[in-house]
Amino acid sequence: MLLFQLQGSDDRPIYARIAEQIKFAVASGVLRPGDLIPSVRDLSRQMVVNPNTVARAYRDLQQEKIVDPVRGTGLQVAQGAAEVCRDLRKAIVRDRIRAAIQEARQTALEPTEIEAILRDEWTRSNGAPH
Amino acid sequence: MLLFQLQGSDDRPIYARIAEQIKFAVASGVLRPGDLIPSVRDLSRQMVVNPNTVARAYRDLQQEKIVDPVRGTGLQVAQGAAEVCRDLRKAIVRDRIRAAIQEARQTALEPTEIEAILRDEWTRSNGAPH
Amino acid sequence: MLLFQLQGSDDRPIYARIAEQIKFAVASGVLRPGDLIPSVRDLSRQMVVNPNTVARAYRDLQQEKIVDPVRGTGLQVAQGAAEVCRDLRKAIVRDRIRAAIQEARQTALEPTEIEAILRDEWTRSNGAPH
Amino acid sequence: MLLFQLQGSDDRPIYARIAEQIKFAVASGVLRPGDLIPSVRDLSRQMVVNPNTVARAYRDLQQEKIVDPVRGTGLQVAQGAAEVCRDLRKAIVRDRIRAAIQEARQTALEPTEIEAILRDEWTRSNGAPH
DNA sequence: GTGGTCTAGACCACC
DNA sequence: GTGGTCTAGACCACG
Numbered sequence: 001m002l003l004f005q006l007q008g009s010d011d012r013p014i015y016a017r018i019a020e021q022i023k024f025a026v027a028s029g030v031l032r033p034g035d036l037i038p039s040v041r042d043l044s045r046q047m048v049v050n051p052n053t054v055a056r057a058y059r060d061l062q063q064e065k066i067v068d069p070v071r072g073t074g075l076q077v078a079q080g081a082a083e084v085c086r087d088l089r090k091a092i093v094r095d096r097i098r099a100a101i102q103e104a105r106q107t108a109l110e111p112t113e114i115e116a117i118l119r120d121e122w123t124r125s126n127g128a129p130h
Numbered sequence: 131m132l133l134f135q136l137q138g139s140d141d142r143p144i145y146a147r148i149a150e151q152i153k154f155a156v157a158s159g160v161l162r163p164g165d166l167i168p169s170v171r172d173l174s175r176q177m178v179v180n181p182n183t184v185a186r187a188y189r190d191l192q193q194e195k196i197v198d199p200v201r202g203t204g205l206q207v208a209q210g211a212a213e214v215c216r217d218l219r220k221a222i223v224r225d226r227i228r229a230a231i232q233e234a235r236q237t238a239l240e241p242t243e244i245e246a247i248l249r250d251e252w253t254r255s256n257g258a259p260h
Numbered sequence: 261m262l263l264f265q266l267q268g269s270d271d272r273p274i275y276a277r278i279a280e281q282i283k284f285a286v287a288s289g290v291l292r293p294g295d296l297i298p299s300v301r302d303l304s305r306q307m308v309v310n311p312n313t314v315a316r317a318y319r320d321l322q323q324e325k326i327v328d329p330v331r332g333t334g335l336q337v338a339q340g341a342a343e344v345c346r347d348l349r350k351a352i353v354r355d356r357i358r359a360a361i362q363e364a365r366q367t368a369l370e371p372t373e374i375e376a377i378l379r380d381e382w383t384r385s386n387g388a389p390h
Numbered sequence: 391m392l393l394f395q396l397q398g399s400d401d402r403p404i405y406a407r408i409a410e411q412i413k414f415a416v417a418s419g420v421l422r423p424g425d426l427i428p429s430v431r432d433l434s435r436q437m438v439v440n441p442n443t444v445a446r447a448y449r450d451l452q453q454e455k456i457v458d459p460v461r462g463t464g465l466q467v468a469q470g471a472a473e474v475c476r477d478l479r480k481a482i483v484r485d486r487i488r489a490a491i492q493e494a495r496q497t498a499l500e501p502t503e504i505e506a507i508l509r510d511e512w513t514r515s516n517g518a519p520h
Numbered sequence: 521g522t523g524g525t526c527t528a529g530a531c532c533a534c535c
Numbered sequence: 536g537t538g539g540t541c542t543a544g545a546c547c548a549c550g
Contacts, residue, residue: 013549014331024237050332050550089237093244096230098251104223105255106137108158114223118252121228122245125235143525170538180527185538193323201404202440202535202537267496273540288498300523310542315523332522332550353494353504358511360486365515367414367479377484378512382505385491403534440535 004038004047014049018057020092023066026077027085036074037067134168134177144179148187150222153196156207157215166204167197264298264307274309278317283326286337287345296334297327394428394437404439408447410482413456416467417475426464427457 004021006014025031037043040058044051058075061067066085067075104114134151136144155161167173170188174181188205191197196215197205234244264281266274285291297303300318304311318335321327326345327335364374394411396404415421427433430448434441448465451457456475457465494504 015549027237052550056550089239090243090247093230093234093237093239094247094251096233097227097247098255100223100226100230101251101255103226107154107219107223109219109223111256113220115252117220117224117227118248121224121231122248125228125231126241145525169536171536182528183526186525188538199538200535202533204537275540284497299521301521312543313541316540318523329523330550332548334522349497349499350503350507353490353497353499354507354511356490356493357487357507358515360483360490361511361515363486364483367417367483369479369483371516373480374483375512377480377487378508381484381488381491382508385488385495386501405534442535446535 004043006047006049015053015056015060018043018047018049018054019060022057022061023085023088026066026081027089029082031077033077033079033081035077036070037077039074134173136177136179145183145186145190148173148177148179148184149190152187152191153215153218156196156211157219159212161207163207163209163211165207166200167207169204264303266307266309275313275316275320278303278307278309278314279320282317282321283345283348286326286341287349289342291337293337293339293341295337296330297337299334394433396437396439405443405446405450408433408437408439408444409450412447412451413475413478416456416471417479419472421467423467423469423471425467426460427467429464 004018004025006017022031022037031037037058038046040051040054043049044054047054058067062069062075064084065078066081068078070076101114101118104117105111134148134155136147140147152161152167161167167188168176170181170184173179174184177184188197192199192205194214195208196211198208200206231244231248234247235241264278264285266277270277282291282297291297297318298306300311300314303309304314307314318327322329322335324344325338326341328338330336361374361378364377365371394408394415396407400407412421412427421427427448428436430441430444433439434444437444448457452459452465454474455468456471458468460466491504491508494507495501
């Protein structure tokens, strides 16, 4: 059974995180083209979130053509979605890392220090994988 | 002469970016304990921003004990501020990088792919330094 | 029904008095953890004060972790807040009394005279309770 | 030699504290009618304070008839000043204590708790006199 | 509906 | 000159 939930500290809007989770589920193959995603009502109950918030996430997903409406049934993962999401996922990851590094540079920290932090955090994340 | 200005795309509030710039200036030694920071009016003129917005940033800096008020004169960098800001700066950088890596992991990307991206972006940032 | 209002003569800023009233309401149990505090707009209307002034008070309360934001809903009293506020209230009272006594001593008044004033004012305040 | 200096934490304006110190010196007999008070320049240097600030304090003292100008010489303590200051001193002390007690009552603390604090702080101030 | 941000401009106390 | 407070009103994101 699919389980979506909000992770800890994160100041991004809830609807964006919900949409992202769906995309990542598609990207990793947990959800495949043709699969129905959870109904707004179900997901909102499961996540203890206002239904409007889930609806907003789903609206965004429709606009991005990640999901298609099926009359009287629900929303299904669109045909091209898997590939789109895989690309998207990688691009998102890359963008965030790029931004983090760029910001680090702008603080006038020594490049060697930044590199040390990068190595450090990478190995650390290997040691205690989520 | 000190030059503060708002960088390009950044969705954080203006006052937060102003406060951060001051902190980084202190961290890097451009501003030292005892120095007066630019007056609200000067800085607001220089940055083309409402004086209240600068005032808000300065108020936050006071609460964090980064600056001290000198009645009728202005705000001066507090005594312990340099060290505090250096630590702060490093902590901020570290946190952002950690968050970026952690999110990358949560997307179920292959670790080797993440590592590749890290390397790639790091060298890329060296090639075209800020 | 909760009633907040500005008391008579007091040269402290309005936002500080608003924040203090909230704290005291929490300390005395009128507001309990999980309760929503009045909305910025409601309270500003009730107190005949600019909404920004109330917002400023609420922002301070957030920084002190007395209240937590619930996105799109309002601000609720934080979990640990009751105890914090009780301590705070007592500390405030104690500090003010200590300061008053200390200043009395510094004026080179006879200790017996100070003590007499203390007794006098205490009984007087009992006679005509607020 | 007379020594005036600013005490620690106190958010009242500097000029008010200077004026108060002069008054208390008169009340306690350290300064007597006819005595010259320090010149603006001397006192400002001694207290490491802007001369304007001392001048402001002296202006207030003149308006209250605590000191009289002596042409080409300076300011001297006025004739009736000693008695005025003694009364003033007591009134100030009394007012502050009254205000402290009144505020304590408004916080909805138990009267017994307030009384305990009063006793406690009074004995404490006896134990470690300034 | 909620709070958050920003602008504009007035007034004040202090030095 | 300095910062601090307050008002008025606009706009935005979120639920």
